[in-house]
Amino acid sequence: MYVCPICKKRLKKLDNVWHCQNGHSFDIARKGYVNLLTTAGRNPKNAGDNKEMVKARTDFLDKGYYLPLAGKTGEIISELLTSCKDPHIIDSGCGEGFYTVNYAKALPDAQFFGIDISKNAVAHCMTRVHTANVTNCSFAVASSFELPFMDGFADLIVCTFAPVSNDEYARTLKSGGKLVVVSPSPRHLFELKALLYEKPYENKPNVYGLNKFTEDREIIFEYPITIESREDILNLYSMTPYCYKTSAEAAKRLESIDRLELTCGFSIRIFTKKRGF
Numbered sequence: 227m228y229v230c231p232i233c234k235k236r237l238k239k240l241d242n243v244w245h246c247q248n249g250h251s252f253d254i255a256r257k258g259y260v261n262l263l264t265t266a267g268r269n270p271k272n273a274g275d276n277k278e279m280v281k282a283r284t285d286f287l288d289k290g291y292y293l294p295l296a297g298k299t300g301e302i303i304s305e306l307l308t309s310c311k312d313p314h315i316i317d318s319g320c321g322e323g324f325y326t327v328n329y330a331k332a333l334p335d336a337q338f339f340g341i342d343i344s345k346n347a348v349a350h351c352m353t354r355v356h357t358a359n360v361t362n363c364s365f366a367v368a369s370s371f372e373l374p375f376m377d378g379f380a381d382l383i384v385c386t387f388a389p390v391s392n393d394e395y396a397r398t399l400k401s402g403g404k405l406v407v408v409s410p411s412p413r414h415l416f417e418l419k420a421l422l423y424e425k426p427y428e429n430k431p432n433v434y435g436l437n438k439f440t441e442d443r444e445i446i447f448e449y450p451i452t453i454e455s456r457e458d459i460l461n462l463y464s465m466t467p468y469c470y471k472t473s474a475e476a477a478k479r480l481e482s483i484d485r486l487e488l489t490c491g492f493s494i495r496i497f498t499k500k501r502g503f
Contacts, residue, residue, distance in 0.1 A: 227364075228260070231263070259367065286461040292490065299325070299329070301332070304333055314381055316380045317385075317386075319370050319385055319388020319389060320386075320388075330360050330362050331360060336362060337364070340366075352365060370388060372394065378399070380398050382403060396500075401499065402498060402501075405498075407494075408494050412491065415490070417488050417489060418486065419468065421479060421483070422472050432493075439497035439499055443495075445493075447492045449490055451490055452488075459484070
């Protein structure tokens with residue numbers, strides 16, 4: 227399953243520690259995850275979302291606003307793996323586990339492996355699986371650009387609002403393996419941007435440079451929501467890139483609003499790993 231992030235040898239679990247043959251070891255945290263983030267130039271303790279960001283994301287997602295997306299993506303994953311027995315699925319950039327747990331519920335015979343660079347987020351993943359009594363999920367702190375898995379390990383990788391790695395995804399997927407990438411559609415949260423900016427703009431399609439994959443199709447999935455809580459509005463705002471790009475004056479306007487009608491729009495793109503990679 228896991229490989230050592232230092233020497234790339236296979237890790238084996240003994241009691242509460244993952245070991246490799248070269249003597250590198252990684253303790254399993256009390257909550258049940260393992261920290262395999264040793265990427266140069268990145269502090270494994272402080273990478274990714276902090277506790278406040280994880281809480282805001284959790285509080286918003288737990289209200290169910292994005293539950294239709296989790297359900298739709300789960301259906302697509304299930305359809306792609308119809309002929310696959312006991313599939314291995316990597317949720318790359320899994321965040322605090324909302325989507326991973328919902329996918330795992332939809333595919334109880336699959337084994338899910340969530341990774342994220344945020345230790346705070348991954349710790350909350352374990353809280354989610356314990357609360358939901360989900361047993362087909364494992365989590366590790368790791369980077370999408372240095373996946374801690376063996377070559378050809380996964381049948382499918384799903385990436386929801388997270389960085390995409392052409393080389394690592396191709397390395398880790400089996401021959402003919404599937405990749406599902408979820409990103410904002412052009413009209414996603416357009417009404418929020420209309421409040422923040424004088425000239426709101428549609429989202430541009432993401433260009434991933436996935437030259438080791440063939441794109442099979444794209445599904446645009448959109449639905450309306452109404453948020454009637456100032457706290458939920460601000461939590462959503464903190465989850466978006468606009469939080470870092472908006473003027474203080476515009477952000478202040480948002481704090482006075484306690485009801486917001488929005489378009490939730492998502493692009494779900496499905497890829498197949500090319501032969502020879």
